[in-house]
Amino acid sequence: MDIKKRDYTTIEHGTLDYKKYDVLHPAVKKNYGKWKYHDRPRPGVLRHFAESGDILYTVRCATHRQATVDIARRLCDLADKYADGYLRFTVRNNVEFMTAKQENVEPLIKELEALGHPVGGTGNSISSMSHTQGWLHCDIPATDASGFMKSLMDELINEFLNEEMPNRVRLTTSCCSINCGGVGDLAIIVKHTRPPRVIHENLSNICELPKAIARCPVAAIRPTTVNGKPSLMVVESKCICCGACFGACPQMEINHPEYSKIAIWVGGKNSNARSKPSTMRLVAQNLPNNPPRWPEVNEVVNTILMAYKKGGKPWERLGEWIERIGWKRFFEETNLKFEKDFIDSYRYARTTFNQSAHVRF
Amino acid sequence: MADKNQNNKSKFLNPTPVIDNLEIGPWPSFITGFKELAERTKKPMIRGVMDQLEYSYNTKTGYWKGGLVGVLGYGSGVISRYSMIPDKFPEAAEFHTLRVMPAPGLHYNTKVLRKVCDIWEKYGSGIMVLHGQSGDLLLQGITEENVQECFDELNKEGWDLGGAGAAVRTAASCVGPARCEQACYDNIELHHQVIKHFAGMIHRPELLYKFKFKFSACPNDCVNSIMRADFSIIGTWKDSIQIDHEAVARWIDKNGIDTVVNQVISMCPTRSITLDNKNLNIDNSSCVRCMHCLNVMTEALSPGKERGVTLLLGGKSHLKVGSMFGSLIVPFMKMENDDDIKNFIELSEKIIDWWTDNGFDHERIGETIERVGLKQFLDGVGLEATADMVSHPRDNPFYKAEY
Numbered sequence: 001m002d003i004k005k006r007d008y009t010t011i012e013h014g015t016l017d018y019k020k021y022d023v024l025h026p027a028v029k030k031n032y033g034k035w036k037y038h039d040r041p042r043p044g045v046l047r048h049f050a051e052s053g054d055i056l057y058t059v060r061c062a063t064h065r066q067a068t069v070d071i072a073r074r075l076c077d078l079a080d081k082y083a084d085g086y087l088r089f090t091v092r093n094n095v096e097f098m099t100a101k102q103e104n105v106e107p108l109i110k111e112l113e114a115l116g117h118p119v120g121g122t123g124n125s126i127s128s129m130s131h132t133q134g135w136l137h138c139d140i141p142a143t144d145a146s147g148f149m150k151s152l153m154d155e156l157i158n159e160f161l162n163e164e165m166p167n168r169v170r171l172t173t174s175c176c177s178i179n180c181g182g183v184g185d186l187a188i189i190v191k192h193t194r195p196p197r198v199i200h201e202n203l204s205n206i207c208e209l210p211k212a213i214a215r216c217p218v219a220a221i222r223p224t225t226v227n228g229k230p231s232l233m234v235v236e237s238k239c240i241c242c243g244a245c246f247g248a249c250p251q252m253e254i255n256h257p258e259y260s261k262i263a264i265w266v267g268g269k270n271s272n273a274r275s276k277p278s279t280m281r282l283v284a285q286n287l288p289n290n291p292p293r294w295p296e297v298n299e300v301v302n303t304i305l306m307a308y309k310k311g312g313k314p315w316e317r318l319g320e321w322i323e324r325i326g327w328k329r330f331f332e333e334t335n336l337k338f339e340k341d342f343i344d345s346y347r348y349a350r351t352t353f354n355q356s357a358h359v360r361f
Numbered sequence: 362m363a364d365k366n367q368n369n370k371s372k373f374l375n376p377t378p379v380i381d382n383l384e385i386g387p388w389p390s391f392i393t394g395f396k397e398l399a400e401r402t403k404k405p406m407i408r409g410v411m412d413q414l415e416y417s418y419n420t421k422t423g424y425w426k427g428g429l430v431g432v433l434g435y436g437s438g439v440i441s442r443y444s445m446i447p448d449k450f451p452e453a454a455e456f457h458t459l460r461v462m463p464a465p466g467l468h469y470n471t472k473v474l475r476k477v478c479d480i481w482e483k484y485g486s487g488i489m490v491l492h493g494q495s496g497d498l499l500l501q502g503i504t505e506e507n508v509q510e511c512f513d514e515l516n517k518e519g520w521d522l523g524g525a526g527a528a529v530r531t532a533a534s535c536v537g538p539a540r541c542e543q544a545c546y547d548n549i550e551l552h553h554q555v556i557k558h559f560a561g562m563i564h565r566p567e568l569l570y571k572f573k574f575k576f577s578a579c580p581n582d583c584v585n586s587i588m589r590a591d592f593s594i595i596g597t598w599k600d601s602i603q604i605d606h607e608a609v610a611r612w613i614d615k616n617g618i619d620t621v622v623n624q625v626i627s628m629c630p631t632r633s634i635t636l637d638n639k640n641l642n643i644d645n646s647s648c649v650r651c652m653h654c655l656n657v658m659t660e661a662l663s664p665g666k667e668r669g670v671t672l673l674l675g676g677k678s679h680l681k682v683g684s685m686f687g688s689l690i691v692p693f694m695k696m697e698n699d700d701d702i703k704n705f706i707e708l709s710e711k712i713i714d715w716w717t718d719n720g721f722d723h724e725r726i727g728e729t730i731e732r733v734g735l736k737q738f739l740d741g742v743g744l745e746a747t748a749d750m751v752s753h754p755r756d757n758p759f760y761k762a763e764y
Contacts, residue, residue: 154386
C-alpha cells in the first residue's frame with residue numbers, strides 16, 4: 001500500500017477488549033466468579049455448577065492447532081449451532097464449546113467427531129501437545145513440530161479420548177534446545193551433537209560478533225580472522241552444542257540432518273499440586289530425527305508413558321511416580337539405559353547428586 | 362515443478378508424497394487442512410509453503426530466514442519469514458506472520474472469529490495458529506506489501522499486534538473466574554489492564570530481552586506461568602479452605618474411606634489434613650495452598666474467602682543458565698479492585714526499571730536476579746524480605762553481615 005495515502009491512525013488496544021466485543025458466553029457472564037464446583041460426566045465433557053443453580057456443559061476437543069480459516073469457520077458453525085455462538089481455546093490448543101443445554105452435548109460430540117476433532121483431553125488424560133513451529137515457519141529449527149505432534153498424538157489418541165492415566169499428562173516438543181515448547185511431564189527436544197559449522201564468508205556481514213560471543217554459555221567462541229575478514233571460531237573441545245550462538249548469528253550453522261538428534265526429558269511439572277513445580281530430566285538421547293513419523297521417538301515416548309500408566313498411583317504426576325520409585329527403577333521399567341551423560345555437569349550440578357546413603361535395591 | 366504440474370493437471374497443488382504421510386491417522390491433520398484451503402482459495406503462497414515443507418522433510422533442513430517487516434509506529438509484532446531458496450520455491454518467497462492478541466483466556470464469539478478469518482483470507486494465506494505459545498493468535502503467511510493494510514483493517518476491529526524481540530510480550534491467562542470455581546482473582550481483567558498499560562513496551566522493543574506476564578487464577582497454574590513467564594501472577598487465598606462437611610460425607614460414602622486416606626490425606630504435602638469421623642480437619646496454618654485436596658474433592662472443598670495473588674519472578678527456559686522457575690517475591694497481594702490493579706502495575710514498572718538498570722543485554726530478569734542477588738533486587742524495588750521467599754535460609758557463611 002502507498003503509506004503516504006494512509007489516513008488511518010493505529011489504536012493501541014492491547015488485548016481484544018473482552019467486554020466491548022462481548023466474547024464471554026452469557027452463562028459465563030452471569031455466573032462470573034460465582035462457580036461452585038464441577039465434575040466430568042464423561043471424558044471430554046465438563047459440567048460446572050454455579051451458585052445460582054445454573055449448570056454449564058463444556059465439550060472439549062482437539063484441534064490441528066496449525067489451523068486454517070476453513071477449520072476456524074467450521075468450529076464457528078458448530079458454536080453457532082450448539083453453543084450460543086461462543087467458543088474458547090485452551091493453552092493446550094483444544095477448543096471448548098459451552099452450553100447450558102444438556103441435550104446439545106451428544107449431537108455436538110457426534111458432529112465434532114465426524115469432522116475429525118477427537119473429543120477428550122479432560123481430567124487424567126494425555127492432552128494435546130504444546131509445540132513449536134519447526135520447519136513450517138521457524139528460522140532456526142532442526143526438526144518439524146506440527147508433524148511431530150501429529151504423529152505422536154495418532155499413537156496416543158486413546159489416552160486423549162479416555163481418562164485412564166494416574167494424573168494428567170502434559171507433553172511438549174521443541175525444535176531446538178531453546179525449548180519454546182516449555183516444561184511438561186514429557187518433552188521431546190532437539191539435541192545437537194556436533195559444534196556449529198562457521199560460515200566465514202558471510203559472518204561479519206550478517207552478525208554482530210560480540211553478541212554471538214556473549215551468547216555462548218561456556219565461552220567457546222573466539223574472534224578470529226579468516227581470509228583477511230573478521231570472523232569467529234569455535235573451541236570444539238569446549239562447545240556443548242547447545243545452539244545458543246545460532247540464534248544470534250545464522251552463520252553459526254548448528255543444524256544438521258544427521259547430527260541434530262532427539263532427546264527425551266521427563267518429570268517436568270508447572271502445577272503446585274502436591275510437590276513443588278519441577279524441571280524435566282534427561283532420560284534418552286541420540287534418537288534419530290526421522291520424519292515424517294519419527295517412529296523411534298514415538299516408541300520410547302509410548303514405553304515411558306505406558307510404564308507410568310501401569311505403575312503410577314492415582315494423582316501422581318509422571319515425575320512424582322519417579323520420585324517414589326527412584327530413577328534406577330524408572331530406567332528398569334522403561335528399558336532405557338542410564339548413560340554417563342545423564343549426570344549433570346553444568347551449573348549447580350552437585351545439587352542433583354545423591355548426597356545421602358539413600359539407595360533402593 | 363513444471364513436470365509435476367503436468368502429472369496433476371486437475372489439481373492446484375504439487376505432489377507432496379512425504380508430508381502426505383501426516384494425513385494418516387485419527388488426530389486432526391494440518392496437512393489435510395492446508396490442502397483443503399489451498400484447493401479452495403488457489404493461493405500460490407500455500408502451494409509454495411507446502412512444497413518447501415516437503416523439501417524440508419526430505420532434506421531435514423529448515424529454509425526460513427528472518428528480516429525486517431513491520432507496521433507504522435511499531436517495532437514488533439510482525440515475524441518476517443523469507444525463503445532462503447526462493448529460486449526453488451518462488452511462491453514461498455515471503456511468509457510473514459502477524460501476532461495478534463486475543464481476549465484473555467482465549468474467549469471468542471463466532472462473530473469476532475469469523476471477522477478475523479475474513480480479513481485474513483482477504484490479505485493473507487488463510488493459515489492461522491490457534492494459538493502460539495505466548496498466547497497470540499498467529500496469522501501466518503502474508504507478503505510485506507499487504508501487511509499494513511491487513512493490520513489497519515484488523516485494528517479497526519479491535520485487534521492489536523503482540524510482542525516480539527526485546528519487548529514486553531503478549532500475556533496468557535487460564536479460563537479464570539469465567540468458568541472455574543477455583544479462580545482466586547479476576548485474571549482476565551488484570552491481564553487486560555496490564556497489557557493495555559504496557560502496550561507501548563509491547564509494540565516498541567526497548568528492553569534488554571523479552572518480558573512475559575502470565576496470569577493463573579490458582580496454584581494449579583493451568584497457564585504454566587511459573588516456568589513460562591518472567592512475571593507469574595498466581596491466585597491464592599489467606600484464610601481457611603472452605604469445607605462443605607455434608608459434601609465430604611457424601612464423597613466418602615461414594616468413594617470409600619480408603620480413597621480419602623490414600624488419595625487425599627496421604628498426598629497432602631504438609632500433612633495438614635486429618636480425618637475425624639468422616640470429617641476432614643485441615644490445619645490451615647500449615648497448608649501451602651498446593652490445591653491437591655481441592656482438585657480431588659471439587660464439591661466438598663473450595664479456596665478460602667480472603668483471596669488474592671502470589672507473585673513469582675524470573676521464570677524462563679534453558680538458555681543459557683538452565684531452566685529457572687519463578688521465585689516468590691510477594692507472598693500475598695490483594696487483587697479485588699482497580700486500586701489493587703494499579704498497585705500491581707506500579708510494582709511491575711519498578712521491577713522492569715530495576716532490571717533495565719542492572720541487567721545485561723540479552724539477560725532475562727531471572728538471570729539478572731541470580732547474578733546480582735535477590736537481596737539486592739528486593740532493596741532495589743522496595744520489597745520486604747520474608748521467609749516465604751526461600752526454601753531454607755542460607756547454608757554458607759560467605760556474605761557481608763549488616764550490623
